[in-house]
Amino acid sequence: MRILLVGSGGVGTAITRIAARRPFFEHMVVADHDLSRAQAAVAALGERAGRFTSARVDAADGAAVTALLAGHGCDVLLNATDPRFVSPLFEAALAAGAGYLDMAMSLSRPHPDRPYEKVGVKLGDEQFARADAWAASGRLALVGMGVEPGLSDVFARYAADELFDEIExxxxxxxxxxxxxxxxxxxxFSIWTTIEECLNPPVVYDKDRGWYTTEPFSEPEIFDFPEGIGPVECVNVEHEEVVLVPRWVDAGRVTFKYGLGQDFIDKLKALHAxxxxxxxxxxxxxxxxxxxxxxxxxxxxxxxxxxxxxGHMRGRTCAGTWVKGVKDGRPREVYLYHVVDNAWSMREYGSQAVVWQTAVNPVVALELLAGGVWKGTGVLGPEAFDARPFLDLLAAYGSPWGLREQ
Amino acid sequence: MRILLVGSGGVGTAITRIAARRPFFEHMVVADHDLSRAQAAVAALGERAGRFTSARVDAADGAAVTALLAGHGCDVLLNATDPRFVSPLFEAALAAGAGYLDMAMSLSRPHPDRPYEKVGVKLGDEQFARADAWAASGRLALVGMGVEPGLSDVFARYAADELFDEIExxxxxxxxxxxxxxxxxxxxFSIWTTIEECLNPPVVYDKDRGWYTTEPFSEPEIFDFPEGIGPVECVNVEHEEVVLVPRWVDAGRVTFKYGLGQDFIDKLKALHAxxxxxxxxxxxxxxxxxxxxxxxxxxxxxxxxxxxxxGHMRGRTCAGTWVKGVKDGRPREVYLYHVVDNAWSMREYGSQAVVWQTAVNPVVALELLAGGVWKGTGVLGPEAFDARPFLDLLAAYGSPWGLREQ
Structure with a gap:
């Protein structure tokens, strides 16, 4: 496998550090609009830099990206840019006959008249609209394959396959x-992306009503996070899982809530106002x-x-999927989660916890695709694939996940 | 009197509308970095535009300002720009042998080590450092001659002269x-100026301690504003009165507090953070x-x-000076104030209340200077002059002030 990584910011750089320790791929081209940033990412790999080269590319320039894929004979484009560049990179990969992975999906547009009630253009709609073209090409676009969306979707699939008979x-x-x-x-994490997801109308899925939206920061709830993190107030935020999960997993309702904290919410509201x-x-x-x-x-x-x-951060970040339903005729409630301690990710990889947690998942997915454990064509989300091998390989990367029965 | 007005934003435009109704001056040149804005201010005067011309000028370009003053034979420069341009305009007027008025003074710089305890460079320090040069030129720089500073300083002088024997x-x-x-x-009001005055360490004057500073937004108090406005929470803010008043008026303590409201304070704190x-x-x-x-x-x-x-505003703005002290051996407390109703200023002048209230005061001062009622040389604040003629003329402009015994 030959990979073109586009974007060598925090997540892209962490991807190089995680991938450099895994033998499954032949070569990775690290491309960025700022060549010096790509070069720095590769240089930081030290004696592990052998399979990496750096390049300059403008992610919005589809022809340049297609040429870069062809020039380096890459099989797959891994998109680690901010969500503005999803569509041009997704199309460039298709044009080059390459595969494609991203960690955030094409952007939404609010409903023109009732933005806090009805969906307009949903996250990923532009990408799913191209599913036939991808299927016809025989190539796979694996979308939303970071931690959230990504690992959170894998957890949803795992719960449906192995933990529940019916999911509420x-x-x-x-x-x-x-x-x-x-x-x-x-x-x-990227303020550009955080503003985008937090200020857009949050999307909710309900089996009877379909997808609908609410006011930003709606339905606050206190969620008790595991491993000593404790209770954090979480609010509805627009996120890809809500549009991805119902496509492959049968559930009565799908939500995403983010533990932003009041100070962060106030700052975002102030920016908006x-x-x-x-x-x-x-x-x-x-x-x-x-x-x-x-x-x-x-x-x-x-x-x-x-x-x-x-180097200035302390503490842990937790991503996870809470599932409520029925198993063997009895109510069940679980939280499947993944915690990264910043001290650990800094010591092991020199990457802060949040970007490392995002970065590890597409590398695990690429390794499953390279080995033929995961395969598919068209535009698919993480929950379209068997969850168990992903979760086992993630643990083998030294980063185990957890299950808490509520 | 021939006047060069530099700056035709909100306050500058209101100045033209107020001055156009007064016969005391011969000509006013309205200059702005954006010529179309100056032209629009003059055009809006309609049949009263006869004594006005417009010009383009960069307020930071001292030579250009001096040339403009000379070219139009102006006696006085009225500065209605934001406080960044105080120093170049003040120097340009001196170089041209013209008089000078402003409504905000040269900017402060916090104390390098103890910004929330000691003053560094105070508001106006740069201007007072040039007092000898102004005195030698025989010309007057009347500084801080808007509403606050300006009318508020006139109120302080009035209280000292006519209402109190001793001021606490x-x-x-x-x-x-x-x-x-x-x-x-x-x-x-100008967000540039508001950020400047609100995020700098507020300055306080104490007769024993001299000038000192505090944390931003310190010492909140509820002040009951007159004419039905009612109680508003006010906090310490850096303002010129605190450095001007003690130079001419004997007082135990001088403070400035602004009724910003919690939402505005939170927004300013968010911008800073x-x-x-x-x-x-x-x-x-x-x-x-x-x-x-x-x-x-x-x-x-x-x-x-x-x-x-x-056109979108409703309500009133109140500027004023609260004074506590002793008169005839008995404690006395008064609030001298000036209220402008936005509906009135929009109807009468097409200017919103806050900019109109700022603009009327330098026009009154120019009229007193033109008539020789106020005279002086050097760098002087409003409290260096007799207060009574100013307050009488302000009332004659149709905008009376009030006195409330507490």
Missing amino acids: EIGVRDGGDLTVEGYAFAPS MGLAGTEPIEVRSGQGTVLVAPRDVVAAALPDPAGLG | EIGVRDGGDLTVEGYAFAPS MGLAGTEPIEVRSGQGTVLVAPRDVVAAALPDPAGLG
């Missing part, structure tokens, strides 16, 4: 006890005259790069 | 019940490649222009 609700719940020292405000969350460029006076910049890009530029915060 | 404390208190409809967040209040340019990706923009300029560009909000 699948609720992805994300929380942690991470703190960042020395900064007034320093999100541990002040017009600073937007992605449309506005005119701003500068030393170079009037320039056009998107306020959200300014927010991202003003905050510290989350990938560089690992 | 002078506390400027600003509040209102203005609301803006149809916007999630729409400040009614996210690195978005800063004025140093940062690198941001844009469609034109990497550009350099100051985050605070982006915040200002993303919010609606306060000058255009008058």
Whole structure:
């Protein structure tokens, strides 16, 4: 397997460090709009850098990406950019006859009239609309294959196959006890993506009603996270699992709730109220005259790069899937989860916990695809595949998962 | 009198509308970095536009400002720009041998080691350092001559001259019940200036201790504003009155508290925590490649222009000076205040209440200077002049002030 990794930010860099220890692939090209960032990622691999090369590419330039895939004879494109670039990279891979993986799906657009009630264009709709073309090409686009979406979807499939006869609700719940020292405000994941998912109307799936939306930050609940993290207030957030899981897993209801914390929610609301969350460029006076910049890009530029915060972080991040249903005629409730301690990921990989937890999952998936354990064609989510081999291999990577009976 | 007005934003435009009804001056040149904005201000005067011309000028370009003053034979420069341009305009007026008025003073710099305890460079320090040069030129720089600072300082002088034998404390208190409809967040005054004054360490004057600073938003108190506005929570904010009043008025303590409201305070704190209040340019990706923009300029560009909000605003703004002391051997406490109703200022002048209230005061002062009622040389604050003629003329402009015995 020859892999083109596009994007060498926090998650992309962690991917190189995890993949470098696994023999399943032949070569990985690490490409970024900023060549020096790709070069730094490869250089940091030290004596493990042999199978890696770096390249410069503009992820929005489909022809350039297709040429890069062809030029390096890559079988698969692994997309580690922010969600704006999903569609061009997904199309470039198809055009090149390569496979494709991503960790976030094509962006949604709210319903024009009733944004907090009805779905408009859903996450991934653009990608599923191309499923026939992918099936015809005989290639696989494995979408939403990070930790959330990704591992959370694998957990949902595992629960359906092995733990339940009937599922009432699948609720992805994300929380942690991470703190960042020395900064007034320093999100541990891409603020661009966090704004996108948190300020869009959250999507909920109900078997009778289908997909619908609510107001942002709706339906707060206290969820008790395992391994000593404890209770965290979680709220509805737009996330891919809600649109992916019902396509392959039979469940009465699917939700996603994020343990953002009140301070983070207040900051996001403030950005929104002040017009600073937007992605449309506005005119701003500068030393170079009037320039056009998107306020959200300014927010991202003003905050510290989350990938560089690992040394200032303490605590753990937990991703997981809570499932409620019936097994052998009796009610059952479980939480399937994956915890990463920042001290461990920094010591073992030099990557902070949140980006490492995102990065490990597409590498596990690529290894299953390379070995023919997972196979398929078309546009598929993680829950379209057998869950057990994924969970076993994840544990073999040194990062075990857990199951708590509630 | 021939006046060069620099800056035709909200306050500058209101100045033209107020001045156009007064015969005391011969000509006013309205200059702005954006010529179309200056032209629009003059055009809006209609049949009263005869004594006005418009011009383009970069307020930071001292030579250009000096040339403009000379070219139009102006006696005085009225600065209605944001406080970044105080120093270049103040120097340009001196170089041209013209007089100078402003409504905000040269910026402060926090104490390098103990910013929330000791003053560093205070507001106006740069200007007072040039007092000898101004005195030698025989010209007057009247600094801080808006509403706050400005009218609030006139009130302090009036209290000292006519209402008290001894003053324990002078506390400027600003509040209102203005609301803006149809916007999630729409400040009614320049956000650039508001961020500057609210996020800097507030300065307090104590006769024994001198000037010192505190944490931002310190010492909240509920102040009951007159004419039905009612109680508003006010907090310490850095403001010119605290450095101006003690230079001419004997008082045990001088403070400034602003009725910002918790929502506004939270927004300002959020901007600060996210690195978005800063004025140093940062690198941001844009469609034109990497550009350099100051985050605070982006915040200002993303919010609606306060000058255009008058039609969406309701309510009143109140500026005033609370004084506590002794008169004829008995304790006395008064609040001297000025209230502007947005409905009135919109109807009479087409200007929203907050910018109109700022704009009327320098026009009154210019009229007193033109008539020789106020005279002086050097760098002087409003409290260096006799208060009574100012307060009488303000009332004659149709905008009376009030006195409440507490």
